[in-house]
Amino acid sequence: MKATGIDPKTLLAIRDLELRARVVVEGLWSGLHRSPLEGFSVEFTEYRQYSPGDDLRYLDWRVLARTDREYIRKFKDETNLRCLILLDTSRSMSFGSLPYNKSDYAGTLVATLGYFLYRQRDVVGLALFDNRLHDYLPPRWRKGQFRSLLSKLGKKPTGNATHLGRALEEVIRICRKRSLVVIVSDFLSDPESWQKQLAHLAAMRHDVRALQILDPAERTLDFGRAAHWEDLETGQRIYIDPDAARKGYLDEFGRHQQSVRDVMNGLGIVHDVAPTDKPLDFVLLEMIRSGAHAGALTRVNGRDRG
């Protein structure tokens, strides 16, 4: 596994979303997402000493005949990962101080993740939301699923306000099977508005990952000039001199981020921050790694077949 570190500015200059995804995924190590869990798969991994109670079907008779010892064959379990990606399409995602905005970046990231899973023959679904869930592609593996996912991503964000809590309620309703739920959003709304629903989702034993997309300007406020600033979602205008307002903003934003992190940690949800100037393959790798360490997938498959 190696980090290619593709410059997102260069990557997002490619117009075709599928091509962007392929460029990232092809650079990654093949089979990255092979399940770390052992099970009854066709691929042998090791032997272990038979102990009473083991299923005799897995007893290696040939070894018993040669060595007269009872060994149980252990196999890698091929996980059939079910993943649902929730993508925030609200107006706040259309902000960008770079030549591309957060929505472009997040869309490319979702496409890359989808293509990655699709190649692994995992089941991928997509749900787009702003103040509600307005577009939904159920998770399944079939021919053309990735194309459908791309067409959903091709839609420009139209919603005004963000209401993550309401969107999560709908996900809870329609996504009953335990899945890997990846929430891609800027998480700029008040955590109290979605904390409860997120806890509910986590309680349903879904493997929830939070990927927070932030523009560098949102993190530093090194942006703009003294003018009337208009909120992208509410349209509210206030006069802002960024030099004067920077300190207060950073304080407020820091407090907000801290509260988001606290909520995520409290719920045991992996929370990754993805600045839009960060190479996509790095983000993808970190997400996978953090997911492996957290052992979330264990909860998803839930069985040790060894």
Place this chain on the structure above:
Amino acid sequence: MSFLAPLFLLGAALIAGPLIFHLIRRATRHRVRFSATQFLRASRPRLQKRSSLQHPFLLFLRCLIIALLAFGFARPFFKQELPVPAREGKLKQTVVLLDESASMRQTGAWERAQTRLIELLKRHSSDDQLSLLAVSSTVSHLLSHELWEKNPVPQRLILAQNILRQRAPGWGPTYLDLGMEAALVELDQMSEISGRTAEKSIIVVSDFGGGTRLSGLAGHDWPVGCVVRLESVGGMEPGNVGVQWLGWLKTVNSGIGARLQLIGSGDDQSVTLQAFDAESDLPMGEEQSLYLPGGSKRVALYPFAETPSGPVKLTIRGDPHPFDDQFWIAPKRVRHAAIHYIGSAAADDPGQSRYYLERATAGWEDPLLKVKDGSELLDSKPGDLIFIEGNPLPGQRSALKAFLSEGGMGLCLLADSSQLPFIQDLTGETGWKLNLTPRNYALLGEIDFQHKLFNIFADPRYSNFSNIRFWDAPSIQLPQNSRARVLAHFDDETAALVEVSVGDGRLYLWSGEWTPQASQWVLSSKFVPWLQRLMEQALGGPKRPSMIQVGEANRLSRGNTVTWQRFGSGAPEPSDPQRPGIYLMKAGDSSHWVAVNMPPQESFLEPLSQADWENLGAPLNPRESLASEQSKEEVVRFRTAAELESQQKVWRWFLLIAAMILAAESLVAITISKREGTGIPA
């Protein structure tokens, strides 16, 4: 710099666009969209001058582009001293006739005429031929076409202005017919010199007052293609009252008065008349108020307390034009003369010639005549007439001969052969005969109508003497090689009236007596006028009038040397009187006062109608008004300007500079946009 389409300069007002844009955009451009304003706290706005413009340099460039485009579309060009474009087609020959008559002295007319003339001259191109004439009672050349062509184009107008500056209206009548004839002659000369086909026009600048004389234009042959344009400069205030002299009149209380005709024009007028002594300026009568209905004439008698012995000044007050408000009156002059009758006839015998002589001369005013007996012949003086009937006495004969030799005049009725020795003695010629053969009757055949005694009958209307029969008229036979001259023949070719010089004087010999028995002569209508004419000859000619009009002074000289001295001036005038006033006319030993006045018709300011011209066949061009001429000039000027503009093509430079500035503006705008445009969402 001039512009062919100056209205496009209004496009420069579009500069307001960028100005407003740069003011308004300041507010819109500074709007920044952000995703996390909930973490921001409103800042305190910085103080800025509302009048400050954003990016003034960029604004300057944009304004400059608009201004350059506006100037470019306005099609600028630089004026050059190009020759005035020659007219397409024919050459233009123009004669301008300027009225300098007395009526041009009406308020404002002369100034308007000068202004109009300058306007006319300005519109003539370099190719045009032009001549400027002035007309009043005579025609004078102010600017000949040779002088016009000889001078360079820029100098022509200056020359004309200098000439006009030195001119002023005179006091004479308006003889426009004379002026038109002179203008036509001038046009002919121009055509001969140029040898080209030309558009001929006569422009008359005048007030066209009602007294303008046009009668000479009747039946005139106008050249083909010649047009007459009338430029009227009068009629602003047509109301006026003028005076015409009619003569002296005895009043009912045996006084004397001046009989005047008042000529009104325009609206109704109320005027006052008053006479003043020209020397002392003291009133010589009461002020008279008179009312004249508009455009009417009326006769008025201004009575004098006593017969004026000196010049009189009559003033008219109450009309708007002062130029004719003074009228000069010379004192009444009477000529006295006598007819010395030499004969034996009684004055009251109708069978005698003297009876008819006295009847025919009774009541004459000029001269005041008295018939005297020949016995007083010694009292005779120059201007008297000796009338001889029969044979004078020997003492009378010598006196008569002396009188005639000194320039006197005599008339002898020849009826008897016994008179012939006396005639031979007087004339110094022998061979005079009288044929007394009776005849049925004789008629006057050949008459010398060129002679001063008969020239008043020269007109065919009055030349009929065929109804005067002579029954008892002997035939006069002249001596051989006689210096005598037959003035009238009978129809049998014998002499009826003979003129013989005697010294410096003259003796007329009339065949027969002046009685109804001898002939119908004394009863004919020709008799008294002929006798009047005879007396005038005796007095040296007709009475010189003492009331004349400006321009008539030469009529009084009769070939003699005459000097004029203005009243109150010690020196004689260098020429005949050219302005109204009282003058002392000296002719030989005699002198008398003469009042010179403006022609009365010049006071009639009611303008002539166009129909008056049309009736005379004048080829008027009424539609060719000054305004239309100006519009033509505008077209020519526009074409010239368009030609200049198309040659210079200055607009291309404006557009080129505008394009360059536009490129610079784009660079500046991009630079500024890059520097500040981070706030614009992608």
